[in-house]
Amino acid sequence: MFKKISIPAFWRRGLPHEGRLAPHLPRLLLAPRYQPRFVKECPVTQSLIPLLELVDWEQLPTTLDNKRTGGRVMPVAAYVGAYLVKLEQRLPTFGELYRFLRQHPALVWALGFPLVTDVRQPHGFDLEAALPTQRHFSHKLSEIPNEVLQNLLDGQVTWLQERCGADFGQVVALDTKHIVAWVKENNPKAYVKEGRFQKDKQPVGDPDCKLGCKRRRNLVTPTKEGQPANEKVSVGEFYWGYASGVVVTKVADVGEFVLAEVTQTFDHADATYFFPLMEQVERRLGFRPPFGTADAAFDAFYIYDYFHQESQEGFAAIPLRDIRQKRQFNEAGVPLCPAGLPFSLKNSFVNRTSFVQHRRDGMAVPCFTPQPLGNAARLTMPNGHEAAATLVMPTVVGARIRHELDRESEAYKAVYRQRTAVERIFSQAVTLGIERPKLRNQLAIANQNTLTYILINLRGMKRLG
Numbered sequence: 001m002f003k004k005i006s007i008p009a010f011w012r013r014g015l016p017h018e019g020r021l022a023p024h025l026p027r028l029l030l031a032p033r034y035q036p037r038f039v040k041e042c043p044v045t046q047s048l049i050p051l052l053e054l055v056d057w058e059q060l061p062t063t064l065d066n067k068r069t070g071g072r073v074m075p076v077a078a079y080v081g082a083y084l085v086k087l088e089q090r091l092p093t094f095g096e097l098y099r100f101l102r103q104h105p106a107l108v109w110a111l112g113f114p115l116v117t118d119v120r121q122p123h124g125f126d127l128e129a130a131l132p133t134q135r136h137f138s139h140k141l142s143e144i145p146n147e148v149l150q151n152l153l154d155g156q157v158t159w160l161q162e163r164c165g166a167d168f169g170q171v172v173a174l175d176t177k178h179i180v181a182w183v184k185e186n187n188p189k190a191y192v193k194e195g196r197f198q199k200d201k202q203p204v205g206d207p208d209c210k211l212g213c214k215r216r217r218n219l220v221t222p223t224k225e226g227q228p229a230n231e232k233v234s235v236g237e238f239y240w241g242y243a244s245g246v247v248v249t250k251v252a253d254v255g256e257f258v259l260a261e262v263t264q265t266f267d268h269a270d271a272t273y274f275f276p277l278m279e280q281v282e283r284r285l286g287f288r289p290p291f292g293t294a295d296a297a298f299d300a301f302y303i304y305d306y307f308h309q310e311s312q313e314g315f316a317a318i319p320l321r322d323i324r325q326k327r328q329f330n331e332a333g334v335p336l337c338p339a340g341l342p343f344s345l346k347n348s349f350v351n352r353t354s355f356v357q358h359r360r361d362g363m364a365v366p367c368f369t370p371q372p373l374g375n376a377a378r379l380t381m382p383n384g385h386e387a388a389a390t391l392v393m394p395t396v397v398g399a400r401i402r403h404e405l406d407r408e409s410e411a412y413k414a415v416y417r418q419r420t421a422v423e424r425i426f427s428q429a430v431t432l433g434i435e436r437p438k439l440r441n442q443l444a445i446a447n448q449n450t451l452t453y454i455l456i457n458l459r460g461m462k463r464l465g
Contacts, residue, residue, distance in 0.1 A: 024062040024075040026112035028052055038123045042106035048088065049110060052081055054461050055454070056155030060148060074114065074132065076148065079140050080451070081111040087432050087448075087455050094137040101131055142444035149450040150280075156457045157259055157284040163464055164251055169259060169285045171415055173248045174277060174294040175422040176270050177429065179263075179445060180436050181209035181241040197238045199267075208442035209240045212266030241266045242442065244434065244449045245273030247281050248422040249289075255460040256421040258453040259284060263446035270297035272355060278306065290314030293419040296321045302356045304405070305398025315405060317415035327391075327403045337365045337389040348395070358394050365389040428456050 021029060028049045032040065039045055060076045085107065086097040101108050105123045108130055109115070115125040132140070161168050183203035184190040194201055199211040214237045247260040260280035262273055282288050291314055292307050299321045307316040320326060327335050334342040343363035351360050393399050406412060429435075432452050439445050 021112075024060070024077055024112075025057050026052070026075075026077050026081050026110060028081075028110040028112075029057065036106075036109065036124070039106040039109055042104060044104050045106040045110050048085060048107070051088070051458050051462055052084060052110075054159075054458050055080075055084075056152060056159070059151040059155050074140075075112050076144065078112045078114075079132075079137075079144065080149070080152075082137065083141065083448070083451050084455055084458075085111070087452055090432065092433060093438055095134045097137060098131065098134040102127060138439075138444075141439070141447050142441050144447055146443065146446050146450060149447055149454070152454050153258070153261070153450065153457070154284055156257075156454065156461065159461065160251075160257055160457075160464075161285070168251065169249045169281070169287075169289055171249060171291040171293070171418050172259065172281060172289045173250075173419045173422040174245070174274065174292065174298060175419075175426070176243045176245045176273055176297075177426045177434065178212075178214050178239060178266065179242040179244060179434065179449075180239050181206045182436070182438055182440060183209065183240055185240050197240075203240055206240070206440050208265065209242060210265035210267040211238060211240050212243070212268075213238050239266060242445055243268065243270075243273075244429075245270070245277055246422060246425060246453065247277045248425050250418055250421040251460075251464070254464050256425050257457050257460050258425060261450060261453050263442070263449050265442065269355075271300050271303070274298065274300075274303055274306075291317070291415050293317040293416050295319070295419065299402070300356075301394050301396060301399040301402050302358070303398070304401045305396045308397055308401055315401070315412070315415070317407075317412050317419070319407065319416075320402070329400060329404060333400060335363065335391060335393065337391075339365070339389070341365045341389075343389070343391050351394075358396060360392055360394050363391045363393075425453075425456060428459075429453070432456075 021027060027035075028045075057077050060080060062075070082097060082101065085091075085100070086094070089100060091097045091100055105125075105127050108127060109123070109125075113130045113132075116129040117124065118126040121127065157169075180186050181203065183205035185192055185196050185203050197211055203209060242263055243266050245262045245264070246258050248256050249259055250256050260277045262276045262280075264273065278288075288306075290307065292303070293316065294303075296319045298316075299318050303318065304316050307314045328340075329335050330342055332342075336342055343365055345361055346364050347362045349360060349362070351358055426434075429449075429452050432455065434449060434452050437445055437448055439448060
């Protein structure tokens with residue numbers, strides 16, 4: 001049996017105290033004068049060290065025990081470093097990661113894998129014994145709790161706050177990115193016997209993914225024989241998969257940074273990401289951002305109410321889903337009907353079936369009042385009959401702000417322009433392979449998403465210096 005030590009004795013001998021590291025930390029944190037010659041002469045390793053040394057490695061636990069290989073102890077930092085290298089080098093599979101590390105023993109040394117001394121080797125250790133197998137790399141990604149990786153994101157936001165000052169995180173942008181599961185149902189060329197997009201037919205290739213619709217559009221062209229050409233048909237773009245929701249903030253002249261991220265299955269609506277994301281943002285920043293922006297998928301009264309609660313000057317810059325739904329209010333804050341008459345309160349109730357439990361008011365305007373008002377109060381319904389104008393809406397302030405927000409003001413436009421920050425983050429994430437991961441379960445995909453955003457932040461931190 002070989003003796004397993006974190007730093008071979010013939011390297012450690014004679015090193016001063018500051019040249020030693022805790023066994024669970026990667027060796028790339030050592031000063032350059034303590035690096036072996038083969039590490040100093042490896043251009044790939046030297047190019048990655050300035051990026052990886054910005055990770056707050058102290059946030060990671062010490063080890064993960066592999067019970068299936070006789071209790072071999074492997075530092076979590078070594079795995080996390082290897083996964084970041086996989087993303088940075090754009091290696092799509094763990095087989096390619098394994099071969100890449102085999103070709104760069106200096107990188108194996110720098111990442112902190114436990115070394116087995118072998119003086120017969122030019123680099124002084126048994127490379128094959130030091131590395132986990134391809135299958136083990138894949139298995140461990142689905143074993144690491146996502147909270148462990150979220151701690152690294154905590155450290156990044158703290159570091160950025162210290163560098164950028166009080167203005168950091170004042171304006172945030174939200175959005176979601178669809179992730180296509182690695183199953184044959186998503187492959188249009190694959191034969192699927194019992195229906196490709198039936199939500200009760202779970203794909204065998206991924207037990208966690210769910211069916212969802214990315215977008216819908218209306219077509220006038222008939223989709224089947226005998227259908228009138230002037231009849232609109234709703235056509236959806238469906239996938240089995242997941243979605244990644246993020247909150248992003250921009251730093252002028254530097255770039256965009258991810259403040260929070262959540263991965264859910266594809267059957268969740270975009271608005272369901274809001275509160276889990278903002279909970280992370282508040283915890284990391286220590287305050288509630290006064291300004292937020294998103295696309296029309298987040299046009300919900302509770303989002304406007306959230307940003308209004310912090311400050312009278314704060315608001316959410318979100319477009320209306322349908323401009324025809326915009327309502328007018330009088331000076332007392334009472335909504336007006338299309339004829340310009342104020343609604344009267346009829347009843348109140350609590351909506352317990354909504355995503356956010358809230359109180360709603362039922363209001364109405366009668367067609368005929370005790371004093372006739374001519375045709376001004378007569379409203380024609382779609383069926384051609386006259387009826388009372390009715391309205392049911394939430395009682396919170398955000399429901400009124402949603403309609404009264406001045407979307408033509410310069411303040412609104414200045415905040416709404418920040419929405420493109422999240423699109424630039426997603427553009428980088430797509431380049432790193434977030435859209436079509438070669439993974440088979442939700443935890444592995446969630447961990448890879450978190451690592452992807454950590455890497456994007458690291459690139460920005462490196463530019464920030």
